[in-house]
Each structure stands twice: as C-alpha cells, then as structure tokens.
Amino acid sequence: MIFEKRTERIFLAIFFTIALCIPLFLEANSFFVGKVTTILILAVFVMSLDFLVGRVGLVTLGHALFYGLGGYLFVILTPEYEAVNFWVYAFYILGLNALIALVIGAVVLRTSGIYFIMITLAISQMAYYYFFDSLEFGGNDGLFIFMKPETSIFGLSFLNLDNPTHFYYLALLAVLVTLLAIKVILRSRFGRIVEASRLNPERTEALGYNIFAFRLISYVIGSTLAAYAGLLFALQYGYVNPQFMTWEMSGTALVMAILGGMGTIYGAILGTITYEGLLYLFEHMTQDWMLLMGSAIILMVLLLRKGLAGYLEKLLEK
Amino acid sequence: MANDIILETESLSKHWGGIKALNNISLQFHDRQLHGVVGPNGAGKSTLLNMLCGTLQPTSGCIFHKGEQIEGMKPWKFVRRGIGRSFQKTNIYADVTCLENCAVAAQRRFTGSFNLFASRHSNKLVREAAEKALHQVGLESRIHTIAAEISYGEQRQLELAMVLATDPCILLLDEPMAGMGHEESQRIIELLNELKQSYCIVLVEHDMDAIFELSDQLTVLDNGTHLITGTVDEVRNEPLVKEAYLGKEDDEEEAA
C-alpha cells in the first residue's frame, strides 16, 4: 500500500469521489467547472513543490519558473495555426524542460540552505525579466495559443480540449498521475536514499551515496511535474505571460503546501483547495480580501503545527 | 606482514590557519589487524579519521588505499572503496526504524539505488543484511523501533551496525564505546575481536583497557604529532609516551 496513513486514504477517497462527480452537477455552469479545473492544475503544481521541499529537502522559492516554462515552451514550439497532437508535444516539452531543469539544478545544487532558496529565487526572477523585457515573446502581455491541440491516441479521439468538462477530467487525471508518481518514487529504493539525504545528508554521504545525484534527479522530476501543470494552465486559458513566473506565484504555492502540511503530498491538494476556497470566499465578501487572507494565514500558522493534514491526522489516527 | 598494508598515509597534515591539528603523519594500516589510535583530547585523532574517510581534505600529504592515491576524492567514493566509518557523535536517521537505518546502509551493495519504481521493501538481500548487522551488535530486539526512541547506548550500537551493513574492508571507528554501559561495551569488544580476523580496523577510543586488549598496533598522537607506533607492549614501555600521556595514570605504569 503506497498510502500508509488512514487519514490519507480517507481524504483521497472522499476527494476523488467528489472530484469525479463535480462536472455532473455543474455541467451547466462551465465557469465553476473551469474554476475547479484551475484548482486541480494548481494542486499538481503544489504537489510537485511539496515533494521537493517537504520530501527531498530542497526549499525552493523559484519553482514557478518551471510552471511558466511549461506554458512558454508549448507556445513557442508549436506552429501557430495548426492543431498539434497534445500527447506528442507534451512529451517533447516535458523532455526539453527536464533538460533545462538538469542544467539549472546542476548550478543551484552547489549551494544549500538559505542560499539555495535565494539562488532559485534569483534564477526565476531572471527568467521572469527575460520574458518580461523580450519583444519576440510578447513582453508583459505574453503569448496566445490560437489553436488548442487535438488529443487523439492512435487515431482515437475521446478528449476535446475546448470542452470544459473534458479539460476538467484531463486535469483530474494529472492530479492522480502526479500523486501516484510521487508516492511510488518516495516508496522506491531511490526514495529511500532521497529520504535519508533529507534526514541526515552527512551520514548518507558517509554510507557511500552521492547525494548530489539524488537531489539533482529529484529536482528534475519536481520541475517536470511543475511544467506539466503550467502547460495545462496555459492551455486552459489560452495564453502564457510572465505572471506565471513571479516569485509571488512560487511563494503562494509554498503557502499552500505549508498550509496543507509539508511533505504529506495529499496535504498539498488539501492546502490548494483550502487556500483557493478561502480566496474565492473573501474576494466575494469584501474588497479588502487581502486583510482576511493574511489574517487567516497568520492564524493557521499559529494554531496548526503541522498544517491541515497534521490536524486531520491528530483527529483520525489511532 | 608488511606486504598486506591496505591503507597508508604519507606526511599527512591538516592546518587550520596557523593551528596544526595534525602534522606530518605517516602511518601504515594492515589488513586483518586492529590499529588503535590514542592521545589526549585535541591530539588530532578525529582529524585523522575524518581525513581517512574523505570528509576532511588534508592540507598536505597523501593517502594510499591498496597502493592507489585517494586523497581529494569525494567521501562517497571512499565508502565505495570499502572504507566505512562510524561517528563520534551519534549520527543516525532518528525518525525511522533501526532496520531502515541499516537498510539505507546496506542497499548500495545489492541493488541500484536509482530505481524509481521498485519498492524499497522488496529486496530480500538488503533486509537480510540489515538484520544481520543489527544482530551482530546485539540490537535484534529493536529492529522495528524508531531510532530516536532507543537508549543512547543502543544508538551507539546502531551507529556501529550501520557501518557494518555497508560491508567495508576497512572500519574507521570513532569512540564506538563512548556512552555505552559495561555490558554493552563488553559485547562490542567481543565483536571487534571477532571482526579483526577479517577486517582492517582503525579504532579511536578513550577506554584504555579496551584498546590495550584489542590493539595489534597502537599509535599515540599528541598535539597533532606522531609520538610512536608499535605493539601495545612497545608503546607502554616507551618513556616518551609515559611522560606525555600514559605516565599520568599510575596504575597503568604498574601494569606495564
């Protein structure tokens, strides 16, 4: 069983049951389906961050770089007025993104601790300003996707990306695949050494493991998952712009992950839903929603020691 | 005997600014022998061990393993050559079980650690090696206990078990018995006596009785310099050593 905790199993069972049914109830309201789709895509992004920060021990404040890259690479590399195959191009783009992550990772992993936070922040800020100041990539306005890709596999087409409900299930599938992928990796032999490197890097090296290599591979995996989330987000809204890459984006994702319970992975889903839910609620209550959001965050830090997942586990375990 | 030198240092030095933590040390460590290293606090014992396992870069001098020069390599490459070490300060994975602690140590020997899919629990050889190491140090009753929850003495045993689980040919042990009860240390002494039949062991230890009992060769360091290396009797009869270190303790002088 890759889901070790009871709380985890209960939460995921409830989550997937509701998530599968949502379009059935909201079919008529495509705005809400779209809104929930966005939350699912964000959850993929936050899970990938939770994996890196909570499980590998790499606290990055530049994760949004790859979220943005996923979108930009797609728009830049696909022909403008031709519907390409989604799966083929997703494969190319994630491969390319993984290569970029490999190079960036090899650089940033030379530092550690607070310096790692800062160098990842610096690199994502660099990329942000690069796209912000670039004329060929649309500057601050970004780039638009004029043709949604088609999604046939071996000539069989069952997903239409222009249909909000279809897109919704594509995002839900991404959540499931990301969750399973991270859980399998964490349980694997590779995951054992990754865990050991986080708990005690000095000892792990003294047992004969090159922890740099383990961290680098993890960094590439986390970044690639983030890029997939970014690609989906760009496809949902039909554009990509530098706002994908701001440090506020990285920071918000970090807030969601900590709120959910760092390192629990399922907590990332919980944190994303809670954060987005509160945001939606507050935005509709008052113009000064930031005051409520900020106070809610402060309160939750003070009251919840291990995030929402930690709180649920306290209620449900044993 | 001289031809089975497995590890050797040549004019090894470590300077911190102007302070000479270790100066011009040339030593030879033989296979199937236990080589004790003693000296007062600050003599440079831990510095020597840290350089022998690659975590500390020497300021000058060389280290040879089976005739090959190895200083300057990454610490994990030292381990892959079969040089395993235990730490003076207990250095374990506190949040996981004792078995898992040793499994991390053993895994590298049996299976690819870059396997992203196969479950960490699915390799029988890893599990058996980990269990064996725990048995060797006498922790068989603690296999499934979280490492943070066992006693300090037991954590010292676990520390040793983790080194054994890497199956090294050279064991660098930094005060393995510090903090253990009498019964536990007796067990470790027995274990070391048995292990030195097949390994090269470098032992830094404050427990003089234990080190006299165990050592085939004994090196005395003082203030970063090499005083003498010889058999236990040779060292005990060396007047320099008595002056610098052992002479302070009357009963040992009588014992010699």
Added chain:
Amino acid sequence: MSTELFFVQLINGLQYGLLLFLIASGLTLVFGVMGILNLAHGSMYMVGAYLVWYFVAVTGSFTASAILSAVIALGLGILIERVLIQRLYNRNHLDQVLLTIGMIFVFNSLQSILWGNDPYGVAVPEALSGAVPFTDNSSYPVYRIFAALICVAIAAALYFLVSRTRLGMLIRAGESNREMVEALGVNIKSLYTIVFAIGVMLAAISGIIAAPMRSIVPGMGESVLITCFVVVVVGGMGSIKGAFVGALLVGVISTFAAVLMPTMSNMIIYIFMILVLLVKPQGLFAK
C-alpha cells in the same frame, strides 16, 4: 559614456547602494541574530514611506514627521515580535516564511484601506531642496547628498553599536551561541525583541529617507525586498559588513546597467548574484 556622465552615474549608484544597505542591514541583522528570514521586511519599508507622507501632509514638518514615523515603527516592531514572531521560535523556518507572507498580505491591505491606492509624493524639505552644481551644465540635488550622508551616519552608528557596546556584544554572542547569552544572565527574549524592533525601524527609516526621492506606491515593499535579498546573499547572510559591500555593488551595477544595457537591466543583478554564489556559495563575507 563621457567622464561627466560616468561620475553622475557612479554617485547615483553609490547613493542608491547606501539606501539599499540601510534596508538590507535590518534584514541581515534579524537573520544573523535570530535566524529568522523576515519576508515582511519590505512592508516595513513601505510603512515608513507612507507614515512620513501622512504626517507631512498633517503637520507640514518633514523632520518632525520623520522622527514620529521612526518611533512608531520601533513600537510596531516590538508589537509584532511580542505578539507573533515570539510564538514561532521553536518552529521550523517554513512556518516563519508562512507567517511573514501572511504579514505582507495584512500590511498591503492596511495600506490600501488607510491610504488608498493612488501614488503619492513627499516634497523635499525646503532647506535641502537646492542642487549643487557639478560641472557647467549639470548639478546634483542636495537632498540626495543629504540622504547618502544620513545612510553613512546610520551605518557608522550601527557599526559602533555592534562592535563597541554591551548590546552589540550580546548581539554578536547571540549569533554564535544562544546558551552563552543566557548564561550571562541576559533574557534572550528581550534581546530578540530589541533586535527585531531595530530591524523594523531600519527598514522604516529607509522608507522615510526614500520618500522624497521616490513615488510612494502600493507594492513598493515587495520590489525592494527582492533586491535586498540579492544584497544580503551577495554579502553573506547575517553579515552587516557584507550587506554594506553587497549593497554598494548592487547599487552601482544596477545603475550602470540601466544606462548601458536597458533591455537587460532588470536581469543584471540576478546574474551578478548567481555568479557570486557560484564562486563563493556562502556569499562574499561568509562566516
């Protein structure tokens, strides 16, 4: 670039660097002593600027407003430390990050509620409103020279405080060894409160000094925060000397970049920081 332009830019860069130092010094002090990365530090800079704007509008006196704002900031620092930060000393760093991000939300929102979202400006005090002739056809504003001198004075005072006073001794001891400070019979809690409040006040003073030179706009805190990160990382986290050198380097480099390569000017300080970290992974003045 003519010699004249070069010198004007150099002075501009140094002056900007000095201001950066003033903001960054509080950030690095708090991190060095308390181990807390205060992401809301930029908000304190914003608070200083808005407070002085508000009081100038009410009283008309820049000096009185500046002093009043700095004192209020000090009080605010004590309040934040006592009510919020103190509860998180035994938590991990990520919780502190989360708390200070929450504080950014709150401060930005309070700014918008209290003062709205229009940009404001503070008039340069009359006594300092002139310009010093530089060459025949260029001159330099007196206020900017005054601002630079104030920054130098505060830097000197900070140096004196840390290296020569009893409080400074405790700060230096607290960086390396909490137990030792407590063994000296000092209440580490009060020490932390004082250090945090000084950090907040330094950020607010920077905002006060910057107010007559820059427009006071929502979000001014965040952009300056990220630049300060670059400064303290280049200098070495926790090192005040490092922050000083880092700030001058960043100030001069970004000023020249804006003139020489405008399309890359935003990126240049990040490239600089990455290069520094590749050569010295702990910054220039790592401990």
